[in-house]
Amino acid sequence: MTFRTIAHGLLAILAANLFALPALALCQGQSLLGDLRADQVEALDASVEGRPYARGRLWEVTRDGKSSLILGTIHLPDPELSKVPEAVAERLKTARILFLEIDKPEEQRMQRALMLNPSLSYYSGPERLSDHFSGDEWARLSEAVIERGLDASSLNQLKPHIIWMTLALPRCAVLAQFNGTAILDREVERVAIKMDVPVDKLETYEELLAILESGTYAEQVEAIRLTLPALDEAEDQLATLKHLYLEDEILKIWEFSRIKALEDYPAEIVNEMMDEANEMLLVTRNNNWMKKLVPAMSEGDVVVAVGALHLGGPDGLLTLLEQEGFAVSRVSE
Helix, strand or coil, X not given: CCHHHHHHHHCCCCCCCCCCCCCCCCCCCCXXXXXXXXXXXXXXXXXXXXXXXXXXXXXXXXXXXXXXXXXEXXXXXXXXXXXXXXXXXXXXCCCCEEEECCCHHHXXXXXXXXXXXXXHCECCCCCCHXXXXXXXXXXXXXXXXXXXXXXXHHCCCECHHHHHHHCCCCHHHHHCXXXXXXXXXXXXXXXXXXXXXXXXXXXXXXXXXXXXXXXXHHHHHHHHHHHHHHHHHHHHHHHHHHHXXXXXXXXXXXXXXXXXXXXXXXXHHHHHHHHHHHHHHHHHHHHHHHHHHHHHHHCCCEEEEEEHHHCCCCCCHHHHHHHCCCEEEECCC
């Protein structure tokens, strides 16, 4: 198997709150919320009670009379999810700049790097991934990566975090990746470019990959193991995520994942892994982004479109901006 073949498969690895993927037209999942036990529903509701900015996707941020707009997006290509809210399109008419997590040119730069630089995805250490899984686990993992377009023989060659991110998408999404439906972030970017609004990224792909690779080998292996039980209902997981997003229950998306994982693993393991993922994927990046957002938003007329999970909670962007003296208010779409 050539590295070029692997690299093509890896273009989908950052689907969960990261990069654009084409349509999920083949996905037929159903929301799992109705299947939760009463105690799970109670735990889900309690998990977001009292947490700041737990609900809502669109927010006005103002300081010294200068205002900007923040949209929490969802990185799933779906017609229901990719329509640019009217309030965002209107604000882009007078915006000085649009900030995205990763803009289209940076995404293309990443794709070229994956194609040309094997060190970004190949593991060169002494460990063998297969040594860390039982026979049944390895068989299921092999099946899952084959379903997503990778050769199972590459598993021992790839960095664990690459495999973990590959498993974030169900087979239907990978099969549909060349359909062409854009995620909401890309649609916002398209509108901005049409209106001659400058677009800037909040991070480079090198910074993002460094964060993803920051855990130990053992931690990354456990992250893979944690995903295995959910593979059989991956389409339903996506449908649930979509439902929660459309209902503005943003922080429940994260907590629902925790509750489902608790069905298969001890609380100690699940909570540790979820806390590490939160620190790595959300908290660290939020604090890095603030270095660009605060100066720009101090001048006003900024539009920001980032994954909705980055907004709420005590370490979310809205709380961090509030701590910098910005007033935050929810906006109707």
